[in-house]
Amino acid sequence: MRPTDLTIAGALEALGRRALSAEELTRAHLEAIEALNPRLNALITVTAEQALAQARESDARRTRGEARPLDGIPLAIKDLFCTAGVRTTAASRILHNFVPPYESTVTAQLRRDGAVFLGKANLDEFAMGSSNLTSAFGPVENPWSRRNDPETRLVPGGSSGGSAAAVAARMALGATGTDTGGSIRQPAAFCGIVGIKPTYGRCSRYGIVAFASSLDQAGPFARTVEDCAILLRSMSGHDPKDSTSAEVPVPDFAAACRRGVRGLRIGVPKEYRLDGMPAEIEALWRQGLEWLRAEGAEPVEISLPHTQYALPTYYIVAPAEASSNLARYDGVRYGLRVAAPDSDLRDMYERTRAAGFGQEVKRRIMIGTYVLSAGYYEAYYLKAQKVRALIARDFERAWERVDAILTPATPSAAFAMGERTDDPVTMYLNDVFTVTANLAGLPGLAVPAGLDAEGLPLGLQVIGRPFDEETVFAVGAALERAADFKALPRVRAGA
């Protein structure tokens, strides 16, 4: 088996019995990156030298018998995580030259556990998008393509499109992502891999470039549920540097993958049956429930009555927070500065931000500024907060009757790069199944479950109780076993 085709669990096992060195494993991935990245554009920055040095250190630790939980596992890091000494751009021109002097907590913990960082993965600018088309460093191409139309380049989803594409194309064994409204789960589904957004507060946000602070949450991508569980364990934990990080123990998520689903009640929210949803997605959803029933779980019809308001609520709350979070990019202290010789402060702000931010980011800053403005605050922001609380309450009520909820991950398979770009609202609809988990702070996992008629992957989403990622992993693993998803993207290492 090619090293790039290994799972993380498999690679750890191979490294453990010295059938493979971390350096070999890293080299194989760097070669894949060299071969594929020019086409896919999944990574903005490749840190080959650093990765090899880290891999050699990892091999040395293993030789000394001091191997750590992720020792030698090559990962791609979404370029929203600050990495000390390595340029961190948020895929924005405004941070094109920003080299943080500090490390995000999540990446520091992955390094603590021995992971090797291959480079920084592309994304929608400031994580704002569902297509990876808004990156100032160019779009990412989905390694998958339509069976009957292989020339049409598809989006990998977003915002963590580079992470998802890199893992799907075997350029990395796993990757970090962040998910504010679906930015892990939607690209995971589009790229036929697994991704989980854990409970809000499970992973520290320290050192992650903020988009919408009350919604942002880091999580892993991998090609199996178990691999995601392994990565999430390293990424999780209380961090005193993030006041919203939760002081809860970090369980052995991988062990939960083997629990099975017997006796679990699986909620099926009737409000997630959308008009005009492709029949194959509806069918896959039904199929997923059948698989779980066959494993001993009990499907339960539930109602989440405020679901229809989730998307508008999200597109008020997230831009509002973003408009404030992005105020710091002003050209004064770091990043891009654009000024004319006679510029005053205001002129410098305007020139810097006009040149530094892309269209989608500007759009959201304007929406956010508008909804927080005097006279509109009550009608938009405050109302959205109230609806958000109602959405969270819908779930709280559901948890009285069910242990997990199953929904489709996305309302469609990956779309083509030219499609859906004229109307931002159409693009926003991508998040319709995923934003609720962000608004309610719940864990949500996307797992590939089948292909559409064009041969593109489709995913299912498992939503769980707060801090009950274990049940989510158990259900996800059961779906994975039943789906036995073996399809491969056309563009991948060794293909």
Place this chain on the structure above:
Amino acid sequence: MSAATYTIEGRTGPWELVIGLEVHAQVISKAKLFSGAATAFGAEPNTQVSFVDAGFPGMLPVINRECVAQAVRTGLGLNAEINLWSRFDRKNYFYADLPQGYQISQYAHPIVGRGAVEIELADGTTRRIGITRLHLEQDAGKSLHDQHPTKTFVDLNRAGIALMEIVSEPDMRSPEEAGAFLAKLRQIMRYLGTCDGNMEEGSLRADVNVSVRRPGEGYRTRCEVKNINSIRFVMQAIEAEARRQIAVWEEGGEVEQETRLFDTARGLTRSMRSKEEAHDYRYFPDPDLPPLVLDPAWVEELRRTLPELPDQRKARYMREFGLPAYDASVLVAEKETAAYFEEVARGRDPKLAANWVMGDLFAALNRTKRTIADPPVSARDLGALLDLITDGTLSGKLAKEVFEAMVETGRPPAAIVEERGLRQVTDAGAIEAAVEKVLAAHADKVAEYKAGKEKLFGFFVGQVMKAMAGKGNPALVNAALKRKLG
């Protein structure tokens, strides 16, 4: 309550003033409100700055519990409600010295609610001034426009330092009351150790809201005069702003609500921005910070360990030491003065101690331009001097001489007494000898005295003291003279 309300006489009659204060007090704390950066004043520019303060990507605020404790202590000192649930909001605006692009502040839910302080006026009357609220917020950095012909320099040392904004009710009716209120706040916070009250360094700044009205009227439109950094300027700014408003009204105009600045050189206020130009700060709850929830037991613990406050201390001085109200007020005015006084008074006659501190010591401070925190004579040495008076070693007159020498040399009184031979003579034999010598030398005067010219007694005392180089114990000299003169 003062009998007469302060008014300003306009062209058309008398006007009353309505004044409210917003005071920004820098919290005494080793670290900033949301970062571990240090807070030392006067450090090299941009050396007291963390990545959080500088608004770097991905940096998050973490509340400093000590700053919260300081705000609670201050609230308790202002007899105010402590809100066990409060919240931080973001106040959004762009400025070069505001790195995050927003100030974290408690807009909707402050940590401290209603309270009150009592102020004392020059005529001895007191007034209660209501406190509306106290909230915690971050300070901004400093923009320096005078360092370069075309560039502005930014110093972020101050950015993120914890401030308490204390808002009063519009309860003040004269510049004097506003000055007394600010002085009282400063005094309370200095006692509590929550703000050093140093207005020159900007640790305490005030915005004043001023309006005028005809006696008996409701409120008219107010203006805010921002960022005044001394009690004297606060009083001047109020007076100036009130006179300006009176002129506007009397000319048939309308006072517009606006923010103004006080030009200390010209003694006038000038417009900074009108209501229309006011920023839309787009306040919303800071999603990086969960609500601030206080444990009632913790608040009680802070209440229990609160130091004695000036009002309590004044009452104690009057009760325990029998000091008059005025003396007690003067001694408690500054925490350092009270501490000095108490050290001098400990185990001694408190009235004697009070007289010396308020008399000779204050005079010496004035003369040497030193402060009670750095006095020319330590409390210990002054206490020792008092002991020398009490045990009869020094007469009052000699003590003053010794004290002056102490101010000059900084040496303890015993050493000075020893070196200069200023010890009072209490040896009965020596006094008797001096008396006899004086009486012998002035036999004519003795005869006059005996003939009834009794006021000559003072002359004999003076002569004896002169003969003894001023060191004779006055009581013993008197007694000896009385005896000898029959």
